[in-house]
Amino acid sequence: MKIGELARATDTKVETIRYYEGAGLLAPPPRTGGNYRSYGTDELLRLSFIRRARDLGFSLDEVRELLALADDRDQPCGAVDAVASSHLATIERKIADLSQMRDELARVIGGCRLGKVGDCKIIQTLEPMRGASHN
Amino acid sequence: MKIGELARATDTKVETIRYYEGAGLLAPPPRTGGNYRSYGTDELLRLSFIRRARDLGFSLDEVRELLALADDRDQPCGAVDAVASSHLATIERKIADLSQMRDELARVIGGCRLGKVGDCKIIQTLEPMRGASHN
DNA sequence: ATGCACCCTCTAGCAACTATAGGGTCAAGC
DNA sequence: GCTTGACCCTATAGTTGCTAGAGGGTGCAT
Numbered sequence: 001m002k003i004g005e006l007a008r009a010t011d012t013k014v015e016t017i018r019y020y021e022g023a024g025l026l027a028p029p030p031r032t033g034g035n036y037r038s039y040g041t042d043e044l045l046r047l048s049f050i051r052r053a054r055d056l057g058f059s060l061d062e063v064r065e066l067l068a069l070a071d072d073r074d075q076p077c078g079a080v081d082a083v084a085s086s087h088l089a090t091i092e093r094k095i096a097d098l099s100q101m102r103d104e105l106a107r108v109i110g111g112c113r114l115g116k117v118g119d120c121k122i123i124q125t126l127e128p129m130r131g132a133s134h135n
Numbered sequence: 136m137k138i139g140e141l142a143r144a145t146d147t148k149v150e151t152i153r154y155y156e157g158a159g160l161l162a163p164p165p166r167t168g169g170n171y172r173s174y175g176t177d178e179l180l181r182l183s184f185i186r187r188a189r190d191l192g193f194s195l196d197e198v199r200e201l202l203a204l205a206d207d208r209d210q211p212c213g214a215v216d217a218v219a220s221s222h223l224a225t226i227e228r229k230i231a232d233l234s235q236m237r238d239e240l241a242r243v244i245g246g247c248r249l250g251k252v253g254d255c256k257i258i259q260t261l262e263p264m265r266g267a268s269h270n
Numbered sequence: 271a272t273g274c275a276c277c278c279t280c281t282a283g284c285a286a287c288t289a290t291a292g293g294g295t296c297a298a299g300c
Numbered sequence: 301g302c303t304t305g306a307c308c309c310t311a312t313a314g315t316t317g318c319t320a321g322a323g324g325g326t327g328c329a330t
Contacts, residue, residue, distance in 0.1 A: 004276065014277085019318060034326045036277055045262065052261045057236045060317070070258045077247050077255035084257050088240045091233050098230045101192045105223045112212050120212035122219050123205045126187045127180065139307065149308085154287060169295045171308055195286070 001039040010047045017047065023060060025050055025067065058087055136174040145182045152182065158195060160185055160202065193222055 007014045020026045026046060029037045049070070053063045062083055069080050104125075112120045142149045155161045161181060164172045184205070188198045197218055204215050239260075247255045 002277075013319075015319060016317085018278095023317085032326095034277075036326080049261045054317090055236075056240060057233070066258070066261065070262060077258070080255050080257050081244060081247060084240060084244050088237065088244060091237050091240065095230060095233045095237060098192070098226050098233070101190075102223065102226050102230065105191060105219060105226065109216060109219050109223060112216060115212055116208065117204055117210045117212045117215060118208035120215050122215050123201070123212070126184045126201065127205060137308075148288075150288060151286085153309095158286085167295095169308075171295080189286095 001044070003037045003039070006039045006044060006047065009044060010051055012047065012051060020047070020050065025060065025064060056087075057091060058083075062087060136179070138172045138174070141174045141179060141182065144179060145186055147182065147186060155182070155185065160195065160199060191222075192226055193218075197222060 001009075003014050003017055006012075007017055017026065021028055026043060029039050029043060032038050046067070049067065050063055053066055054060075058066065065083055066080065069075065069077070069083070108122050108125045112122065117123055136144075138149050138152055141147075142152055152161065156163055161178060164174050164178060167173050181202070184202065185198055188201055189195075193201065200218055201215065204210065204212070204218070243257050243260045247257065
């Protein structure tokens with residue numbers, strides 16, 4: 001399997017696969033006579049794993065860790081759970097942060113579409129001194 | 136006001152202020168005899184504006200746009216509303232994406248803390264072929 | 271033999287900073 | 301008067317996770 005086929009099979013760009021190789025997530029595969037990378041089913045599975053983990057928002061460092069853990073199938077899986085739980089906590093923090101942003105923005109938007117910038121609630125929110133006092 | 140004082144007053148790192156200057160968000164201020172940047176109240180207000188906008192998740196490009204709009208106080212503020220609304224939409228998309236990640240992760244976590252990696256639901260989710268079939 | 275799709279390496283670019291190296295300035299204390 | 305320390309300066313490289321480009325080689329069909 002050439003790199004382009006692997007790319008299509010995993011919905012990954014060719015450059016990204018080469019990047020993962022450089023980043024140590026995929027081992028350098030054997031090469032053909034023409035110096036083309038040649039992949040087998042193992043690499044397809046490994047890359048699918050990586051893509052799924054990335055889709056779930058794991059960082060490349062976390063993916064590396066998960067790959068190492070997944071390779072040692074007799075280990076207790078508390079370590080896997082720890083990586084995933086800490087990632088879940090990160091996601092929940094991000095959601096909370098974004099929700100707060102959303103609420104603040106929503107509170108401010110709408111109601112000045114027809115006014116002038118000088119009276120705009122959005123600008124006043126960003127520029128509280130001028131909006132509130134002398135100007 | 137020296138750059139360090141401005142940094143403390145706006146809860147910004149000194150390097151970030153210099154970065155904003157290079158990025159065109161803050162004008163190059165006058166210098167003292169010793170070549171130190173010297174800021175006044177205008178820059179304090181402008182940097183506060185930038186920080187607030189950044190806290191609300193606006194990109195530097197969006198901040199640049201908002202600053203330009205805020206400077207022209209007689210313009211209708213539909214343009215400001217457009218920037219903010221489009222940003223709100225982006226935030227809502229991010230929240231939706233993260234919420235989906237959170238749900239998928241939460242579904243998978245817990246229940247294998249005591250098992251082995253070979254039976255781990257998290258790993259199986261990432262590695263569906265092996266988990267489901269022959270191995 | 272020539273066109274075309276595909277592959278190769280190496281390097282630079284993106285956002286938005288952060289950190290480091292290698293220096294200069296300024297006020298205080300001895 | 302000289303050193304110590306906190307602060308400032310520029311310029312450059314690093315961070316994350318790719319993506320895009322230059323400048324070339326390979327392999328197959330026409």
